[in-house]
Amino acid sequence: MKQVFTCGYGNKPVRSLILAARQLDAMVIDIRHSPRSKNPGYDQKDLIQSLDSRYHHLPQLGNTNYGGKGAIQLANPQNGIQRVLEMAHARPLILMCGCGQRDSCHRALVADLLYDRGVETEELTWPKVPTLNLNGLPDVVLSFKQPWAWLAVNGYLAVDNREWPAEHRGPLLVHAGKDVDLDAHHDFVRDSYWRQRLPKMSDFDRGGIVGLAHLTDCVRSVVKDCDKAWFTGPYGFILRGHTPLPFMALRGARGFFSVSEQLGLSKKPRRELQAA
Incomplete structure (x- = not known):
C-alpha cells in the first residue's frame, strides 16, 4: 500500500499541487462533490490539462452538504473508500479538496474512514513554488x-x-x-x-x-x-x-x-x- 496524503488548497497556488504530485509520483484524487472552482487552476478542466493522467475525480467521497447546508454527508463513502484502497496499491495518492482548514473539512472524515480500514493518511506539505x-x-x-x-x-x-x-x-x-x-x-x-x-x-x-x-x-x-x-x-x-x-x-x-x-x-x- 502506497502513502496517502490529504490536502485542501484554500488559497495555495495550483503550481504547488502540481509540483507535489510530481515529486511524490502521486495521483491527485479530487474528492470535491463538484469539481468546479473560481480559484485559478483548480477547476476540473484546468486540473485535467495540468495534471493529465495524474488527475482523477472521485465524487463518491464528496460532501453533498458542502456550503453550510448541514452536517457533512459523503455521497457514497463505502464505494469511495474502496476505490481509494484499490488505487493506493498502485501509486501514492493525494486526496484533494478546497477547504484550507482540515478539522472542519470532510477530508478529515475521509481520513478517519481510511484509518478504520488500516490506512494512515498524512496532511500534505505544500512545496515552495520557484x-x-x-x-x-x-x-x-x-x-x-x-x-x-x-x-x-x-x-x-x-x-x-x-x-x-x-x-x-x-x-x-x-x-x-x-x-x-x-x-x-x-x-x-x-x-x-x-x-x-x-x-x-x-x-x-x-x-x-x-x-x-x-x-x-x-x-x-x-x-x-x-x-x-x-x-x-x-x-x-x-x-x-x-x-x-x-x-x-x-x-x-x-x-x-x-x-x-x-x-x-x-x-x-x-x-x-x-x-x-
Whole structure:
C-alpha cells in the first residue's frame, strides 16, 4: 500500500499541487462533490490539462452538504473508500479538496474512514513554488507544443521547423503551449533512448514560460549532421544555448510575441513573478 496524503488548497497556488504530485509520483484524487472552482487552476478542466493522467475525480467521497447546508454527508463513502484502497496499491495518492482548514473539512472524515480500514493518511506539505525573475531575460517569446518545448530548453532540439521565416536573431524565451503534439510524443517513446529521457505526458509543463534558447539563424537547408536529424522544413530555426527556467504561467500567441505586453507590464528595472 502506497502513502496517502490529504490536502485542501484554500488559497495555495495550483503550481504547488502540481509540483507535489510530481515529486511524490502521486495521483491527485479530487474528492470535491463538484469539481468546479473560481480559484485559478483548480477547476476540473484546468486540473485535467495540468495534471493529465495524474488527475482523477472521485465524487463518491464528496460532501453533498458542502456550503453550510448541514452536517457533512459523503455521497457514497463505502464505494469511495474502496476505490481509494484499490488505487493506493498502485501509486501514492493525494486526496484533494478546497477547504484550507482540515478539522472542519470532510477530508478529515475521509481520513478517519481510511484509518478504520488500516490506512494512515498524512496532511500534505505544500512545496515552495520557484519564482522566475524576468530581469535580464529577453522580452521576445516563441511558443512550442510539448514535447518540442521540453526538447528545446533541455538541449536536444537543434532545429525548430516552421512554415514561416524569422527575422529575429538572438535569445528568446521558450513558451510551452497548452496543446501537445501527441503524434510526435508517441514516435519518440517508441525509441528506448527517448523513453529513458522524456518526461511522462502528465509531467510536461504547459501554458507558460519553460526556458531560454538562442535563435542563431533561419535556414531553408542545413549542413551540420546535428541539425540534419531535426530539419524537415520548409524553414528551420537554428537553436543553440538552451537553458531550462522555473515555469511561469503565461498566455501564448502566434509567432513571436512580447512577454511584457502579454503581462500588461511596462518595462521596469526588476520584475519578479511567482509561477502560477
